[in-house]
Structure formats: C-alpha cells, structure tokens
Amino acid sequence: MSSDAAPFRLPYRHLNDAEVELAHLEGDPDGRIDGSGGSCSIPVSSPSALSHDGALQQKNGSSLKTLVLSCMVAAGVQFGWALQLSLLTPYIQTLGIEHAFSSFIWLCGPITGFVVQPCVGIWSDKCHSKYGRRRPFILLGCLMISFAVTLIGFSADIGFFLGDTNEHCSTYKGPRWRAAVVFVIGFWMLDLANNTVQGPARALLADLSSPDQCNSANAIFCSWMAVGNILGFSSGSSGLWHRWFPFLTTKACCEDCGNLKAAFLVAVVFLIFCMFVTLYFAKEIPLERETAQHLSDSSPLLNDPEQYQHESTQTKLEKVDNHHFSEMDGKTRMDASFDFQHSSEEGKVEALNGPGAVLVNILTSLRHLPSGMHSVLLVMALTWLSWFPFFLFDTDWMGREVYHGNPSGDATQRKDYRQGVREGAFGLLLNSVVLGASSFFVDPMCRKIGTKSVWAISNFTVFICMAATTVISLLSMSKGFHSIQHVIGGNDGIKIAALVIFSVLGFPLAITYSVPFSMTAELTAGTGGGQGLATGVLNLAIVVPQMVVAIGAGPWDALFGGGNIPAFAVASVFSFAAGVLAVIKLPKLSNAHSSVGFHGFG
Structure with a gap:
C-alpha cells in the first residue's frame, strides 16, 4: 500500500449493540465524558491493539466476583464527589469569598471534564505498563484525590500558618485569603483528579467484561456509584464529626470546618480501601508494544x-x-x-x-452532524442551563433562603446556615435515592410514550421545581410571613417543602442522565458508528452551559441584591424553554431505550 494512498476507513460493526455512556456529570454537575477505551458500552480501543491474551480475556469475560470488586473504586470517588457537591460552595464563603464569586471555583470541572478525560482515555489506551493499561491511571488519580481533599480540609489551618488572622475562628468574620487560595488549588486539583480516575475506571470494567456481561457490568458500576453518593451525602449531612474527632478543631478551624475536615479524611480512607480492592482484583493483560500503521477511524458525525x-x-x-x-x-x-x-x-x-x-x-x-442532532444539542444546552444553578447552590439555598442563615453573619446566623447546609446534604441524599429508583422506570416510559416525550416531561418537571424554589424563597424571606410563622408553623412547612423539591428532582435527573445519550446513539447509529465522538459532541452542550453558569450565576445573583433567587428563577425559564423545544424540535425516534443507568453527579 503506497504512502500517498487515501486513508482506509473501517466501518464499525455490531453498531446496534453499542450504548453511549456518560462518565460522571461530573457529575455530574461538572459534565464529565468517558473517552477511554473498552469493550462494552464505553467507546473502545481497537481489539487489535491488545495482546492475544487480552483479546481472549475480553471474549471470555470475568467472574461476577471480579466484576463487582474491580469497580469498587467508583464508590470511593463518588463519596468524595458527594461531599464536594454538598459542602464546598458553602465552605468557601466562610473563608471570605463572597457569594457572587463562589461559583467561579466550579469552572475547572467542565474544563477538565472536556479536555482531560479524552486525553487520559487515549493515554490509557496506549499505556504499555506491566501493571496494565488502566490501573496506573486509577492509582495516580486516587492519590491525587487524596492529596486534594486533604488540602481542602486543612486549608484553614494552612492559611493560618501562612499568615492569616490570629483571631479565633468563632469570632473572626473577615476574609482569610491565604486559606481561600489553598482551598481553590485543592478544589481544582480535585476536579482534575476525578476526571483522571473516572474514565479509566469505566474502561477497566469494560475491558474485563464479555459482550454478554455489558449490562450487568454497567449495573454494578452504577450501583457502586449509588453507594458512594449515599455514603457521601449522609456524611455531609452529619454535624457530629467534630464531636467524634475533637482534635481536628483548632483555632483556625471551628465546628463546620472540623466536620468538613473529618468527613474528607474518612473519604480518603474509604477511597484508598476501594482503590486497593480494585487494583488487586482487576487482573489486566499488559498491552504489547508493536509498530502499527495508521488507519482512519470513520466518525458517524462526519456525515459528509x-x-x-x-x-x-x-x-x-x-x-x-x-x-x-x-x-x-x-x-x-x-x-x-x-x-x-x-x-x-x-x-x-x-x-x-x-x-x-x-x-x-x-x-x-x-x-x-446527522439530522436531528442540532435539536438534541440545543435542548441539552438549555437543560443544563437549568440544572447547574441548582447543583452549585442547592445547599447554600437551604442555608440562606430556607433557614435564614448567613456564613458571614453573627453566631446565630452562622449556626442556622450550617444547619441548612446539612439539611441540604440530606436533601441530596433523598435525591440520589429517588434518582436510583427512577432509573428503573425510564426504560418503560420511553417504550410507552417515546424518548422525545419523556425528555420533555423531565424538563417541565424541572421547570415546576425551580419555579417552586423561587416561590418558596420569596415566601420564606417575606416580612409578612415571618410575622405569622409562629402561629401557623410555616417555617417547618417551608423546610419540608424544600426537601420534597430535592427529592422530586431525582426523577428528571435520572432522565437527564440517560435519555439524551440514548437519543444520540440512535441518531448516529445509521452513519457508521463512533458513538464516542458523538458523545464528545454532546458533551459540548453540557460543559459550555456549565461554564456559562459558573461565570455568570454569582454576579447575576449579586445584581439583584444577592441570594439564590435570581439564578433559580432564570433556571426555571431555561427549563421551560427546553421542554417546549423538546416537544417542537426533537426528532421522533423509536420507543426503544437503552438505559445508561445511574451516573450520579460525577
């Protein structure tokens, strides 16, 4: 074959068996996409790149015990992510970062999710380590996570040693800039580390699974993520860590800081345990070194x-x-x-x-793009413009608008704020439970009324919930309501209503984590394969809105006097627009739906 010959393109085979996976949004709220290789429902590297033993391993699969224990690291990663989602936006405000700028710290998540994960996926595909292709990256990522969360937990103490105020944290209300800088460094490192682990962890499970084990393997992985979410949100909702580990509270680190520090240290121990279990039971076949000629991979999206x-x-x-x-x-x-x-x-x-x-x-x-994909991208972008404000400020909303606290206020206000944040973490726990339960009903709904209608219902549900948060906030903060709370017990009613909203949002979240990706798979199925690239394009409709919200939500709230009501009100408008466009613009596809399972927020 001459050197100037046109590149030869290999059409994908068995396309109908392929499923599209979202790796952690990233939850998760951060928009993370799996660019790693695998053999199952994850975009895969060439089977020819594996050794003969590796190909045989993929063909025969692994035992159920191996599959279960090989993806246990997902629970450890998700534990830390749940703490990050529920506690860190409120905590950064206690270090002096104003509410208007607190959303900026979340910029790194979508950026690294879009850039780092595909790169790590390719590097792991081509890794020739004797320990395997995926395990070195899992080890490195877990160590980075452990260091990052430790840095976050001890940021107040580190700032104190670097020259922050000597005043006791219980009385000092001003900014602690050195601690804030340490916190932001740790936060961004945590986002980078999460994306380093998530892709190879999913790819590892795919490598170990045979084709007929794909559904089981995906369910196992998602189950571990559910376990991590539940443990993480439970840990975040507990206000007793500083009592169980009193030595963690210092002059620079009071109760809320001590709770955060202890919860993250427990997360480190749990993550390291899960990591060692995964590394021990995941028996990878090393990739053989060999010279390979180029072969162009025909993308389904390059439909020219x-x-x-x-x-x-x-x-x-x-x-x-x-x-x-x-x-x-x-x-x-x-x-x-x-x-x-x-x-x-x-x-x-x-x-x-x-x-x-x-x-x-x-x-x-x-x-x-294939016909219909532009509409999917538009609806997906509006969907995430409505979701991400809630992901950023859900627990802060509970602390401020529902419990009337202030992280920079007097002792009573700070106590109320901490209580609200813990209740918000409990609300996220309920959200995760409902999300997991709802995922079992998404497939029957899609088969009965179609994926287009299911996605529209999801967006209209978000619209109702986000509008309800705005109404509840205005009602809770109104002076007239304050004056009669003690008579009608309205304050408790507001708190219960807020938890109900957290719970109900688990249903549309399950749809958001699955239906758009199954629609993308179906739209690109007839053009030759390459759903990994298709999902990468869909990822643009996730990370770009996340960056817009991270940059604009805080200043937008500040423009109307602070608080979270303006961002939530605009989110309700975006969700309504997404629902209308879903009805009008989305293509009508078959009612078959391939569930991608429980993805959590990461």
Missing part, C-alpha cells in the same frame, strides 16, 4: 459523502484477527491500529495519533 469518496463500495470486511483485516475479495491485507490520520487532500482535520486530536475531531464534527 465526500469523505467517503475513496472507499470502495465492493470492499466488505469479514473479520478482524491477529492484527489483520481480511477483505472478502482477498485483495488487501494490512496491519491495523485505530490511530487517527490527517487528510490534507480533503481540507479536513482527521484525528491524529495524539490526545489533542480528540478535541479537534469533536469541534470539526459540528459541521457534519
């Missing part, structure tokens, strides 16, 4: 007929074996790897053999 002009319509691929592709006409045999190649002849950027190529392919694919 011109890009296929060099393909022979008579060529049909029969099998892939021993790193060779056998054609039915017997004319061509070639060594293959799924590296990407640049095609200057067509004026298009093809994926190169490097991590930056993933981002290039995702961006250039926007010009060649």
